[in-house]
Amino acid sequence: MDGIRRAVEWADAIPFKNRGGFLDFASLVPDSKPLHLHFLESKPGIFDDVNHLNSDGTGFWRAKLVHMLQFYHRRRIISSFQRFKKNKSWIINANSKFSASRLWKEYQIEGGVLYPVVDISEFNSNPTNEEKEALRKLRSQGIPYLVTVGNMSRFKGVFEALEHVSGCDLDLVVIGGGSSEQNQLFRKKADSLGVDVQILSNLNSIEMCAIFRNARAVVGFSHGEAFGLTPVEAMAIGTPPLFVDFGGYTDTIVDGVNGRLLSRGDLEAWRKAFEQAKDEETRESWAREGVTRIQELGLTPERHVERLKKSIDSITTV
Known part of the structure; x- marks a missing residue:
């Protein structure tokens, strides 16, 4: 943990990715440190019902204790995102326009879009x-x-x-x-x-x-x-x-x-x-x-780095 804290202190800005769960890592970052979050997706089963169904669409019943734990977990996740609302040096880019809409719906945070890198070198138009x-x-x-x-x-x-x-x-x-x-x-x-x-x-x-x-x-x-x-x-x-x-x-x-x-x-x-x-x-x-x-x-590594740098530059100059 001390090593992580030293790395955070050393860095000019912190870029990291998250799949919609609790932002444990962000708790180690002070408000004064610029932070960029690449929001990939919502945590399955926390903000939706479909992940609680069986594969054929049946099911969904859960014991009251499970529902209570899920409610508590959802509140905890939402709370962990609140610092982004108060800090101009902390920003979020989602990996699609759809993810950005979920970011607003679930956390009331407006985010940009940073498309992921997709390696399609093996999916070419010429059969072998x-x-x-x-x-x-x-x-x-x-x-x-x-x-x-x-x-x-x-x-x-x-x-x-x-x-x-x-x-x-x-x-x-x-x-x-x-x-x-x-x-x-x-x-x-x-x-x-x-x-x-x-x-x-x-x-x-x-x-x-x-x-x-x-x-x-x-x-x-x-x-x-x-x-x-x-x-x-x-x-x-x-x-x-x-x-x-x-x-x-x-x-x-x-x-x-x-x-x-x-x-x-x-x-x-x-x-x-x-x-x-x-x-x-x-x-x-x-x-x-x-x-x-x-x-x-623009799903290439070069375009991704270019867009990420632009986002980070926008918060390191605040």
């Missing part, structure tokens, strides 16, 4: 022979499919993907998955909806690129993803991203320009989008615009 071999091992040729990425938590919305794919004559490939029990429940749900599914885990970058590149589209149904890397990876590789119109997805996808943003539960709109993503001219146009969008967002 290794990819083709990987695809041959992982998928049966000629069967169209959609791909979604995530674990089996309700937050990721993987079960909801089944409901939107049902009746569209498309397989669903899940990169991620969960426990054997969760995967079994997922397959049972898929069977009841007539959807052929495949769960793939521990893929290397070549295998993941192969699955992405050959999909009809990459889809996502997360309940408030703070930023969301998956649409960016899909755009980099040239596969249409079709995502719910909520969360950080709205920062990266421009509806109808480089992909689609669709309402959760509008099954007909999703069905039409799956057909739209089949059209070669549309795919090529979205792929071009996707590369342009990535460049506009």
